[in-house]
Amino acid sequence: MSIQxxxxxxxKILVFLIALLSVFLLTAKAQRRRPNYWFAAFLLVTGLDMTxxxxxxIPYPWLNSxxxxxxxxxxxxxxxxxxxxxxxxxxxxxxQLLHTLPFVVFLSWFLGSNLSEESFRWFKALVDLQYYxxxxxxxxxxxxxxxxxxxxxxxxxxxxxxxxxxxxxxxxAGNLLVQLRSLARDTAYADALSVLQIVTGVFALxxxxxxxxxxxxxxxxxxxxxxxxDSHPSQPEKQSAxxxxxxxxxxxxxxxxxxLDPDLTLQKLASQVNLAEKEVxxxxxxxxxxHFFDYVNDYRIAxxxxxxxxxxxxxxxEVLYEVGFNSKSSFYTAFKKVxxxxxxxxxxxxx
Numbered sequence: 001m002s003i004q005x006x007x008x009x010x011x012k013i014l015v016f017l018i019a020l021l022s023v024f025l026l027t028a029k030a031q032r033r034r035p036n037y038w039f040a041a042f043l044l045v046t047g048l049d050m051t052x053x054x055x056x057x058i059p060y061p062w063l064n065s066x067x068x069x070x071x072x073x074x075x076x077x078x079x080x081x082x083x084x085x086x087x088x089x090x091x092x093x094x095x096q097l098l099h100t101l102p103f104v105v106f107l108s109w110f111l112g113s114n115l116s117e118e119s120f121r122w123f124k125a126l127v128d129l130q131y132y133x134x135x136x137x138x139x140x141x142x143x144x145x146x147x148x149x150x151x152x153x154x155x156x157x158x159x160x161x162x163x164x165x166x167x168x169x170x171x172x173a174g175n176l177l178v179q180l181r182s183l184a185r186d187t188a189y190a191d192a193l194s195v196l197q198i199v200t201g202v203f204a205l206x207x208x209x210x211x212x213x214x215x216x217x218x219x220x221x222x223x224x225x226x227x228x229x230d231s232h233p234s235q236p237e238k239q240s241a242x243x244x245x246x247x248x249x250x251x252x253x254x255x256x257x258x259x260l261d262p263d264l265t266l267q268k269l270a271s272q273v274n275l276a277e278k279e280v281x282x283x284x285x286x287x288x289x290x291h292f293f294d295y296v297n298d299y300r301i302a303x304x305x306x307x308x309x310x311x312x313x314x315x316x317x318e319v320l321y322e323v324g325f326n327s328k329s330s331f332y333t334a335f336k337k338v339x340x341x342x343x344x345x346x347x348x349x350x351x
Contacts, residue, residue: 003194010201011053017208018047024212032088038081043211045073053201065110068120071127072103075134078171082138082164086145102126131175138168151281154264154296158330163214170207177203245283248273259299262326266292300324301338304331308347316343 025040049071058064076099083090106123113119142165149157177200184193252273258264269292270280284295300323307319314322320331320343335343 003198007197007201008054010198010205011050014050014053014201014204014208015047017205017212018043018050021208021212022047032084035081035085038077038084042074042077042081045070045077049074050204062111065107068123069103069107069110072106072130073100075131076100079134079138079141082141082168085160085164086141102130135168135172138164142168150291150293152266152292154259154262154293154324158333159327174200174203174207245275245279248275249280249283253299257299257303259296259303260322260324262324264296264324296324297334298338301335304335304343305339305346308343309350312351316347319343 022040022043025036025043028036048067051067058067080092080096080099106119106126109119110123142161145157146161149161177196181193181196181200184196249269252269253259256272258269258272261268266277266280270277273280275283281292284290284292290298304319304323307314307322308316311319317328320328325331325334332342335341335346339346341349
């Protein structure tokens with residue numbers, strides 16, 4: 001089989017998997033569908049671009065212009081997907097239509113110039129600039145999301161962060177392969193170009209297959225946090241929280257055990273102790289030296305240690321749900337962070 005035929009076959013499989021995953025995302029029942037819709041839109045535009053692996057000539061010039069220009073929609077769609085995945089109440093503003101401006105400008109240019117060499121050179125430069133600009137914007141969004149989640153939520157959002165961060169890194173690696181392939185084409189290294197075409201295709205196939213497995217195994221992956229929350233509550237403020245606020249929080253945690261609620265938030269806790277959210281946040285950061293997430297987990301782990309030691313009839317899975325966790329991975333991560341060992345190893349050590 002020739003390199004061209006192999007690349008064509010890989011491309012056809014890729015586009016089929018992308019179409020299949022997009023249909024699943026658009027039709028799957030989920031509590032929050034908007035992230036699925038944006039991810040499906042991103043995948044469909046990406047799939048249109050990947051048809052170039054087996055459709056070498058499109059008989060309609062306008063359709064070819066649309067396919068080429070649509071590359072400028074990929075990163076805006078991915079950025080919007082990340083926004084909706086991170087924040088459950090994220091809403092689009094009319095000004096965000098400007099994200100489509102590069103696509104509209106170059107589509108008009110291509111339709112008028114029929115993909116001239118000059119227009120394509122400007123296009124490629126803008127695609128590279130846009131790509132890395134949106135990657136930086138995505139990384140900033142993830143950094144802010146992680147901060148808000150740790151400071152305001154007791155539920156574990158690390159899984160969301162890890163999924164989006166890993167996906168972004170994979171896209172960066174894929175872009176590097178594309179850049180190497182372009183360099184090989186420009187320098188006329190035919191052998192290297194052939195190898196890179198196959199490697200890029202296989203890499204894309206692995207990524208899309210991973211997306212399919214994630215979608216099937218974790219369809220309810222994204223919970224999202226509030227986009228309006230302050231992402232810098234731990235910064236020093238002119239007015240400090242009273243030391244007594246932390247004592248009131250500690251007493252409430254010990255007597256009422258609100259940490260047993262897996263969906264406990266800073267807002268809920270503040271309401272329970274009749275304090276402002278900002279005062280609770282300041283008390284934890286200035287006097288306790290902890291994020292809200294770590295503060296709540298300390299109580300959960302303390303109770304988990306008691307149950308593991310005294311309740312031998314309870315399994316580790318039963319213990320984690322008993323103390324307020326809602327996933328095995330978040331419990332194991334928090335437990336090891338506090339104790340330095342796994343729950344199973346801890347139980348053996350205290351038996």
